[in-house]
Amino acid sequence: MKPAPFEYLRPGTLEEALVALDHDDAKIIAGGQTLVPMMNFRLVAPERLVDINGIAELSRINETEGGIRIGALVRHAQAARDPLLKNAFPVVADAMRHVAHLAVRNRGTIGGSLCHADPSAEWPLLISLLDGGIEIAGGSGTRTCTPGEFFFAPLMTDLADDEVLTGVVLPRLPAGTGMAFDEIAQRAGDFAVVACGATVEMGGDRIVSARLAFGGLSDVPVRMADVEQAMAGATVADIAGAVAGCADGLEPNEDMHAAADYRRSLAPVLARRVLTAAAGRAGGRE
């Protein structure tokens, strides 16, 4: 239950961090809420630990031209309280309530959650739902990934060993877009069995556009393109029909928490609740 020895470096800038990562067996530590248990169990034993907590520029949330940028070191609790995010993406605070427990939310970061890429985690789902651009810095410059490009499988992403995920840009949604999030977990703070997020834009009684994303139904967060298409031009009364059997083609994990069938059966239930809630909030109607 104690980690193996490692060399500890605490760079003050992103440039210094990239230099520190130029090593055969280096690992970044941000919030450490997943990495440290894995190190304590000696499931991972990096030779060099690069602590990025001192890089202040990674802790900011700010407005960009088309949206809001969240630095990789932003803590779950910080994101939940942030006024910019509360205003533009209230679904973030709704989802953060489900992330583990208070002390973990105080420490854990958005960047860490995305890099760990647990398919049930809230951030990967949110970034998929909100079409976030994932910013990555490396020795040869910076690049931006879509969620589809970034997430390969649990614990596997497009991030190279010598790169740093620096932040995420969430493109602004049309004013009045309603958003909602919900999940089923065995206990408060547990990983979700299935998690679901939606956005709905209404025009009168019709749904103009909708997005629907799930965690826990596949190796990576999934967007439900078929349901999204069926929702355009539909009414709230059509939601239940449109989401029926929406996860039937997916192959969720089976584990000690839930069978694949159970996960598939939860999907339409959550989708109906979340889409209906999002529609109710659209246009500031709540």
Added chain:
Amino acid sequence: MTKIDITLTVNGEEMTGRAEPRMLASDFLREVLGLTGTHVGCEQGVCGACTIRLNGATARSCLLFAGQLEGADVTTVEGLGSPRKMHRIQEAFRRHHALQCGFCTPGFLMTVAEILETEELRTDGDIRDALSGNLCRCTGYEHIVRAVRELVNERDGVTA
């Protein structure tokens, strides 16, 4: 591995200890600085017994390395009160029998200190939710919730 000097502020006092950077912060506080109020339960971030305040916010000290404490501002349960001069949270726990074996209590006290500052805690359900990161195997939580309810009412000027 070589040991390094780690200087930090603990309970308002500047302290320096020598440790390998990989030492868990919980062990550093207990074994190097001699502050054994912070308890070590699971060492995997589940039980909450080792909860401290790090730069104002609660954190599990078993999920921090000693090297990360350089320059930090830490509050441990020793910073709340002492047996002769208990903090009002400790008083409330004593009054309501909110502990039996006491192993989890330091973590609960640190969490309660934070949530009284940051959470509304309107219902007992809110209190249970805010405390859900701390495990207690003795009390069944009932008396802990009662103690916190009293503290919240005190805070909000509610007379029960």
